[in-house]
Amino acid sequence: MPLLEVRNLKQYFRVGGGFFAKKKVVKAVDNLSFVIEKGETLGLVGESGCGKSTTGRSVLRLLPKSPTEGEIYYNGADITRAEMLPYRRKMQIVFQDPYASLDPRVTVGDTVGEALDIHKLYENRAERQEKIMSLLHTVGLNSEHSNRYPHEFSGGQRQRIGIARALAVDPEFIVCDEPVSALDVSIQAQIVNMFEDLQQERQLAYLFIAHDLSVVKHISNRIGVMYLGKLVELAPSDELTFHSLHPYTQSLISAIPVPDPKVRVKRIALEGDVPSPLDPPSGCNFRTRCPRAEAKCAEREPEMREIKTGHFVSCHLI
Ligand SMILES: Nc1ncnc2c1ncn2[C@@H]1O[C@H](COP(=O)(O)OP(=O)(O)OP(=O)(O)O)[C@@H](O)[C@H]1O
Numbered sequence: 001m002p003l004l005e006v007r008n009l010k011q012y013f014r015v016g017g018g019f020f021a022k023k024k025v026v027k028a029v030d031n032l033s034f035v036i037e038k039g040e041t042l043g044l045v046g047e048s049g050c051g052k053s054t055t056g057r058s059v060l061r062l063l064p065k066s067p068t069e070g071e072i073y074y075n076g077a078d079i080t081r082a083e084m085l086p087y088r089r090k091m092q093i094v095f096q097d098p099y100a101s102l103d104p105r106v107t108v109g110d111t112v113g114e115a116l117d118i119h120k121l122y123e124n125r126a127e128r129q130e131k132i133m134s135l136l137h138t139v140g141l142n143s144e145h146s147n148r149y150p151h152e153f154s155g156g157q158r159q160r161i162g163i164a165r166a167l168a169v170d171p172e173f174i175v176c177d178e179p180v181s182a183l184d185v186s187i188q189a190q191i192v193n194m195f196e197d198l199q200q201e202r203q204l205a206y207l208f209i210a211h212d213l214s215v216v217k218h219i220s221n222r223i224g225v226m227y228l229g230k231l232v233e234l235a236p237s238d239e240l241t242f243h244s245l246h247p248y249t250q251s252l253i254s255a256i257p258v259p260d261p262k263v264r265v266k267r268i269a270l271e272g273d274v275p276s277p278l279d280p281p282s283g284c285n286f287r288t289r290c291p292r293a294e295a296k297c298a299e300r301e302p303e304m305r306e307i308k309t310g311h312f313v314s315c316h317l318i
């Protein structure tokens with residue numbers, strides 16, 4: 001049984017609507033299916049606005065509304081509409097912007113301690129303090145940091161605080177929503193390495209979200225590529241990096257800078273902008289930017305098909 005199973009998940013938002021205007025629907029997540037095994041990392045990539053964060057929040061049930069359609073199973077239990085408190089200990093999130101996600105008036109010690117408080121994970125003050133110190137050490141901070149406030153820390157250190165907070169409840173699964181995107185490149189690798197070490201030590205499973213394939217390809221066992229609310233390709237990390245099939249994935253891969261100047265990779269630049277999610281194209285929603293689109297692409301929506309074992313793609317031309 002997978003740790004997390006998502007079946008045909010849809011998470012729509014109703015937006016706008018004034019006196020005259022009708023409400024419109026943003027299909028932020030539209031019919032997503034995937035699984036995450038215990039201890040595994042599934043990377044999730046795609047351009048801004050394609051629905052990565054909504055996917056992460058939807059599976060953790062952090063959105064004000066439960067999913068529009070579809071099901072989410074955690075360890076076999078249907079949590080699509082379940083009361084989440086018992087699951088919050090097992091499922092955590094680390095956000096992109098560690099400053100915005102930390103309360104500036106709360107010390108680092110109490111930020112981590114709050115998670116322990118909510119789930120009553122200590123017998124007495126001494127044990128609480130001990131756990132906080134141990135968590136700070138785990139993420140490479142020290143006891144002196146405990147009484148300081150978030151603004152006294154660098155971006156990388158703040159992200160460590162966010163990670164300590166997520167780890168406080170001893171979770172099994174963490175949604176990492178672009179946890180290194182806001183950090184200096186020199187710091188990114190440190191934090192990614194820490195995520196990897198923590199995974200080894202604690203058998204953690206991650207849904208690791210990033211804009212950029214280069215960030216997730218090392219840490220992920222498998223990678224899913226999203227475009228306008230849908231998964232277009234899903235495959236083991238190496239398979240996706242070296243044998244991608246979907247034209248959108250291929251354009252993302254061609255955009256990764258190659259360190260060796262002698263190696264020339266043909267860049268596949270996409271034309272135009274991502275269409276508005278309020279008014280997505282008919283048929284395959286990538287067709288308006290696809291270099292290979294044909295007439296049939298406008299007619300029917302492609303289905304996700306397993307082309308090779310574990311390699312899924314949604315494209316009429318493959
Ligand atoms: N609460 C909301 N109400 C209305 N629309 C929303 C809401 N949250 C997200 N959306 C819309 O849903 C779509 C997906 O947004 P989401 O934040 O999930 O994308 P993302 O892939 O995480 O983008 P980014 O890379 O910029 O973080 C976008 O069109 C966004 O405007």
Ligand SMILES: [Mg+2]
Binds near residue numbers: 052053054177
């Ligand atoms: Mg996001």
